[in-house]
Amino acid sequence: MHVEPLAYRMRPRTIEEVVGQQHLVGPGKIIWRMVQAKMLSSMILYGPPGTGKTSIASAIAGSTKYAFRTLNAATDTKKDLQIVVEEAKMSGTVILLLDEIHRLDKAKQDFLLPHLESGKIILIGATTENPYININPAIRSRTQIFEVHPLKTNEMRVAVERALQDPERGLGKLPIQIDDDAETQLLTATNGDLRSALNGLELAAKSTPPNDAGQIHLTLPIIEESVQKRSLVADKNGDGHYDTVSAFQKSIRGSDVDAALHYLARLIEAGDLPSIARRLSVIAYEDVGLANPPACERTILAIQAAERLGFPEGRIPLANAVIELCLSPKSNSAIMAIDAALSRLHQGHYGRIPDHLKDAHYQGAAKLGHGTDYKYPHDYPEDWVRQQYLPTAIKDDQYYHPKHNGRFETAYAKQYQALRNAQGKQS
Template sequence: MQPLAYRMRPTKLEEVVGQKHLVAPGQIIHRMVEAKMLSSMILYGPPGIGKTSIASAIAGSTRYAFRMLNAATDTKKDLQIVAEEAKMSGTVILLLDEIHRLDKTKQDFLLPHLENGRIIMIGATTENPYISINPAIRSRTQIFELKPLAQTDILEAIERALADSEKGLGNYPVQLDEAAKIHLARSTNGDLRSVLNGLELAVKSTPIDEQTGKIELSIDIIESCIQKKALTHDKDGDAHYDVISALQKSIRGSDVDAALHYLARLIEAGDLPIICRRLMVIGYEDVGLANPQAAARTVSAIQAAEKLGFPEARIPLANAVIDLCLSPKSNSAISAIDAALADVRAGKSGEVPDHLRDSHYQGAKKLNRGVDYLYPHAYPNAWVDQQYLPDKLKNQHYYQPKVTGKYEHALATRYQQIQEWKKQKKR
């Protein structure tokens, strides 16, 4: 009766879905396992992206005993049992879920066991460990951020589950429609646990078609089992990206009615994370410095929407869309950083000028570090003419101000004033 997501947990690193920056050959966790030099760690990231899977795979690859506890619900006595097992049989890998909720009593008990290496703790959390986890625990662990799974990762996991006759659904004659598979992979926002559990429900609750002898899973069945509607039943799923693109282009073009229409389609599909991410991008990419407060209000609206959830989330989202639509627009910030990145990626960087280099160490003056630096606050208007860019780029300009909004108009005025001061110094 174990759910599919549980049964499909990997037993070695090669079976982990995604997270290649950590588990691929040559990467940090793979190197730790290969060298048999495991240390306690904290894995953090959204739900369902592989924290438990990585812990399970590490245990399987090393053949150490593997135990799972929850920092919020399991007691100090449960930790004591794991510690006794470690004393008797050697190293134990302990997956401690919700580690951000570990209280002081449990922490004090656990610390010496982490120090001597009898317990290799793998803490799992959705919270930022640099904020939510006690420094005493942090200092004894390595912290690794897990990334949301890509659609290709989830499609690979679906295929693996359908083919595996031992742990998966390989003994069922499943015919999964291509559009249904894409919707399944896309609609759960990278949560593989939800994908696999939805797939299993669809397979086991759908009767075999008498004519084909197959369990035919259409997009309607997948929608029902994961409770997420698809935007359209197009075979390749392009409509999902088309609607997101149309939302951004409508806001960029200041067409409030069109933007609300595409927002409504995304709301109906239940795509709250997609909507929130796209609106934040629009706030900073398309409105930007023309109206920075609109971007700030968008972030506030998104935070409200995430706390409210649907259906009420539609209200702050509509506020944000209307605000962004009718705001003045400027793409000067994204254009400026992309121009700077283009130079860096083309190898146009050069040495940091000596007078800007760090001088807070003994012997820096002998190396001429920071010697001729001029402190702007000591000069009128908190400005003094000195070179900041490397020699190779000293005449380069990345920021090209626009004057579509009051705020950037003020920035442009200041920018032009500084350019005039530079010209006067050169005369």
């Protein structure tokens, strides 16, 4: 006899039973208001696994008494969609939960669109992928997008206690005693994934024989063996990965050593050395740059050492680099300078290369006037001579605006201004 998992049995029947996501379903919030007014619109629920996307959909259906159907965009066919649409035509509004909506192909999408506009089908799409990146604009324009978040520990505790006490859908008929440290492990190891926590709890309860007192005593070791610890880092091609590397760079840019080490630890835990190496190289030259060029060089050496060592030892040079970059003075003047030059170029400001700078190594160049008036700087005192290098049309352009956040760029700024003055240019 097939028995549904505990997480399935404990799904909320009304919007009031939803645990977490109070920014959407709490009293006065948008989904709560939709349900109260029975003015539902199609939506996409986006967030990590086990955070309540399906629960919210079933709770909406339970609160409004509309028919509720579930399909998977990847595995169910266009014919399956047609059956749901025919049901809506015959019996009224149907709420359709479409899991993995980011995998909806064009044929299914084209079939669905007119039915969404008519309001017969209320689509609730569920996805772990960023809909602004992975879902077709035609679907996005007909839905509201709501992000759901991993559940907090106190929210997880409410759901777990409810499951332990419910005698009909939960484990209330079993004489379960769970130690405090075991419950804490259950609530934290799954990183906000309630489905994993509930199913792990059920596995622990049903695989542990009663003790002499007739109780099912769940200890920390039992919970550790029954619940798979969920990684803090998503798949390297997923949205969570990009969020992590973004937070990593922004923490270093903001000079927060502890935050940067935290995000480095997440990436190390995922074993993603290529992403760490690439991101640290970018950070060194984009965010520290001319304020501390030796730190950039040492970062590259640390990356090379980590690549030779591999994990776990590779974490050591990486930590050195991250701490130094965090504590270093910062300057983004180099990236701002090249971006300014590229921007002017894209706007059509470039002009002709001055004749005296053109290639003069071939026979006949002198007849064209190429290179004939070029002044070789090493023939002059201090190996410098005043002459024009930019095209005449943009000869007064300035792209580099030095900062004074470290001794290196402060010195560069002084030299840069002296050279501009000698050229007769204004800053």
